[in-house]
Amino acid sequence: MLALGNALPGPIATKIAAYVGYxxxxxxxxxxxxxxxxxxxxxxLIILLTVMQKYKQSPVVKGMTLLVQPVIAVMMAVLxxxxxxGPADSIGIWQTLFIAVIAFWVIKRHKVHPxxxxxxxxxxGGLVLRYTV
Numbered sequence: 244m245l246a247l248g249n250a251l252p253g254p255i256a257t258k259i260a261a262y263v264g265y266x267x268x269x270x271x272x273x274x275x276x277x278x279x280x281x282x283x284x285x286x287x288l289i290i291l292l293t294v295m296q297k298y299k300q301s302p303v304v305k306g307m308t309l310l311v312q313p314v315i316a317v318m319m320a321v322l323x324x325x326x327x328x329g330p331a332d333s334i335g336i337w338q339t340l341f342i343a344v345i346a347f348w349v350i351k352r353h354k355v356h357p358x359x360x361x362x363x364x365x366x367x368g369g370l371v372l373r374y375t376v
Contacts (some may be wrong), residue, residue: 256280334372342367 248258257280264276298304330339342364349355349363 338372 244262248255251258257277260276260280261273264272295304327339346360346364349360350357
């Protein structure tokens with residue numbers, strides 16, 4: 244069940260909680276387990292956003308939100324670098340850059356939905372790259 248949960252998208256905790264809840268107490272157990280897993284963090288997030296919205300003009304809140312932005316940018320850069328290393332090692336840096344540039348151009352310039360770009364990349368990888376790798 245853990246392997247199946249890892250294969251599905253989304254956090255593993257909610258999937259395992261739902262499975263264990265259902266296994267122990269049926270549909271009622273599934274519902275209680277999911278609520279117990281999701282409700283505390285959702286409530287905390289709603290409360291935090293409400294407080295931040297209420298005090299959005301406060302210099303402290305403005306400073307917090309401004310200082311978080313560079314941290315998020317660095318985290319995104321690290322994620323991008325980490326994710327790009329795999330394809331660069333397997334299909335080469337130029338092929339990886341070509342695909343990335345085309346994907347960026349199609350999404351930004353032509354406003355194509357990212358899911359369609361991902362499907363096109365799957366098709367390209369399956370039809371073209373399988374012969375070159």
